[in-house]
Amino acid sequence: MTEPNALTGFAAVFSRDLRLVWRRRGDALQPALFAVLVASLFPLALGPEPQTLARIAPGVIWVALLLASLLSLDVLFRSDLDDGSLEQFMLAPQPLAALVMAKVVVHWLTSSLPLLLAAPLLAELLFMPHELLQVLLVSLALGTPLLSLIGAVVVALTVGMRRSGMLLALLALPLYVPVLILGAGSVMAAAQGFTSNGALLLMAAGLVMMLVAAPLAAASALRIALT
Amino acid sequence: MNPLLLWFYQTGSPANFERFAKRWSSWFIWPACALMAWGIYAALVEVPADYQQGNSYRILFIHVPSAWMSLFIYVAMAVNAFIALVWRIKLSELLAMSCAPIGAAFTAITLLTGAFWGKPTWGTWWSWDARMTSELVLLFLYLGVMGLYAAIEDRRAAARAACFLALIGLVNLPIVHYSVVWWNTLHQGATIRLIGKSSIDPAMVPPLIAMTIGTKLWFVGSLLTRTRAALIEQESGKDWVRRLLLPITSRGDTR
Amino acid sequence: MSEFFAMDGHGVYIWSSYAVFLLILVGDALAPRLRLRRVQRELAQRLRRQAGKGQSSTQPS
Numbered sequence: 385m386t387e388p389n390a391l392t393g394f395a396a397v398f399s400r401d402l403r404l405v406w407r408r409r410g411d412a413l414q415p416a417l418f419a420v421l422v423a424s425l426f427p428l429a430l431g432p433e434p435q436t437l438a439r440i441a442p443g444v445i446w447v448a449l450l451l452a453s454l455l456s457l458d459v460l461f462r463s464d465l466d467d468g469s470l471e472q473f474m475l476a477p478q479p480l481a482a483l484v485m486a487k488v489v490v491h492w493l494t495s496s497l498p499l500l501l502a503a504p505l506l507a508e509l510l511f512m513p514h515e516l517l518q519v520l521l522v523s524l525a526l527g528t529p530l531l532s533l534i535g536a537v538v539v540a541l542t543v544g545m546r547r548s549g550m551l552l553a554l555l556a557l558p559l560y561v562p563v564l565i566l567g568a569g570s571v572m573a574a575a576q577g578f579t580s581n582g583a584l585l586l587m588a589a590g591l592v593m594m595l596v597a598a599p600l601a602a603a604s605a606l607r608i609a610l611t
Numbered sequence: 612m613n614p615l616l617l618w619f620y621q622t623g624s625p626a627n628f629e630r631f632a633k634r635w636s637s638w639f640i641w642p643a644c645a646l647m648a649w650g651i652y653a654a655l656v657e658v659p660a661d662y663q664q665g666n667s668y669r670i671l672f673i674h675v676p677s678a679w680m681s682l683f684i685y686v687a688m689a690v691n692a693f694i695a696l697v698w699r700i701k702l703s704e705l706l707a708m709s710c711a712p713i714g715a716a717f718t719a720i721t722l723l724t725g726a727f728w729g730k731p732t733w734g735t736w737w738s739w740d741a742r743m744t745s746e747l748v749l750l751f752l753y754l755g756v757m758g759l760y761a762a763i764e765d766r767r768a769a770a771r772a773a774c775f776l777a778l779i780g781l782v783n784l785p786i787v788h789y790s791v792v793w794w795n796t797l798h799q800g801a802t803i804r805l806i807g808k809s810s811i812d813p814a815m816v817p818p819l820i821a822m823t824i825g826t827k828l829w830f831v832g833s834l835l836t837r838t839r840a841a842l843i844e845q846e847s848g849k850d851w852v853r854r855l856l857l858p859i860t861s862r863g864d865t866r
Numbered sequence: 867m868s869e870f871f872a873m874d875g876h877g878v879y880i881w882s883s884y885a886v887f888l889l890i891l892v893g894d895a896l897a898p899r900l901r902l903r904r905v906q907r908e909l910a911q912r913l914r915r916q917a918g919k920g921q922s923s924t925q926p927s
Contacts (some may be wrong), residue, residue: 840898
């Protein structure tokens with residue numbers, strides 16, 4: 385038996401969660417379907433004119449993916465809380481932050497990665513110019529992990545609360561605002577001919593910081609919420 | 612023991628704080644009212660109309676101090692939240708939680724008076740410049756802290772969670788502000804400067820100072836009153852609360 | 867006097883701002899007092915209920 389440490393804990397929870405999601409792999413498509421639906425609401429509300437849609441396409445795609453990510457966060461800890469695994473995680477010798485990190489990574493892989501794959505489809509539906517697709521995908525690749533990490537902290541804080549869905553959204557959205565501004569803004573900048581490097585680099589820096597800070601904060605939040 | 616430290620320990624005990632708050636809160640509220648009354652009078656009557664903006668700039672005397680308070684109170688809340696989380700002091704938890712509604716009130720005043728000022732001066736109720744957007748996010752942060760505090764039944768656990776959220780929000784606020792500044796550079800022409808280029812006429816300074824100090828004093832007084840009320844409610848099962856309220860309740864008198 | 871209230875046509879905005887300010891502060895002042903009154907009422911009710919049941923109503927402070 386190997387010595388229990390952060391890495392073994394991470395690997396164990398990572399493979400467990402992946403296996404659990406695989407057993408309900410149909411559910412993993414739901415955030416992507418939600419994003420497509422939300423994005424479709426805009427042409428239905430604003431009219432199908434390509435010029436209008438093309439102008440708002442990057443923003444709409446970003447908002448749709450943000451909302452899909454937000455809604456899918458609720459299940460991050462729920463099943464573990466219900467069957468008592470979460471308490472076992474908190475009692476385990478491995479650092480709770482490492483275990484939480486594993487859960488967030490699996491969550492991103494299974495919820496947000498399908499969203500990233502749906503993004504080109506949404507871009508086509510909304511007549512987004514093809515030159516912007518690369519910037520959009522990079523901004524989403526940097527932004528969706530940020531959203532998952534920040535969201536994990538808020539979910540940890542509200543874990544165990546019944547009917548916490550709306551409250552979770554209200555608490556998380558102000559924290560999502562900078563990510564949305566930088567992410568959608570980077571694509572807007574590219575659309576206007578400016579360089580999007582600044583915004584993307586800022587997001588990358590934020591992501592690096594959150595990779596370290598968010599699991600630790602989420603672990604603290606779990607302990608606060610579940611004492 | 613250091614007398615200041617001793618004073619902190621003693622005042623930190625619930626029964627002592629209740630007495631302290633009851634005694635001192637009026638000493639902050641009434642001077643605050645006096646200062647603000649004079650400030651409002653001077654702002655409306657004595658100060659001449661601005662040569663560029665006419666009379667509508669008089670709203671500045673409400674808007675600017677409220678904006679400063681909305682930020683100041685958040686910092687005060689965060690400091691108390693930090694103390695509450697690290698040292699688990701019950702009184703700090705209550706102080707932090709009592710800051711939130713007052714902060715939300717001043718933020719709401721800032722947003723509303725900003726809109727009332729914007730319409731006659733620049734023709735629009737709202738603009739998405741950095742300050743107004745950050746102020747709006749600030750309102751949501753306050754409401755989030757209040758909402759989370761209300762949503763958890765155990766008062767101490769609720770306070771701890773809300774304090775944690777307040778600290779996260781503190782980090783978020785400058786990030787939001789600077790990201791909106793950057794975002795506005797993309798959308799040239801959308802920015803509206805809230806304080807005009809004209810340098811401030813010396814006659815305008817005294818009422819502004821009066822309102823600034825007045826709102827700060829009001830905050831302290833209101834914080835003491837709110838924390839006292841929260842403390843009494845939370846400790847209502849304890850003997851000292853019973854002894855405090857019983858003579859009054861048996862007389863049917865309310866205070 | 868009516869000039870004072872009109873404020874060159876900006877009267878509505880100025881007086882609304884000051885009214886908002888005063889109303890919100892009055893609300894801020896009243897809220898804790900109403901809360902205290904409610905706590906007193908509830909405490910009195912609770913004590914009457916406990917006295918009615920004949921239980922001891924003291925707790926360590």
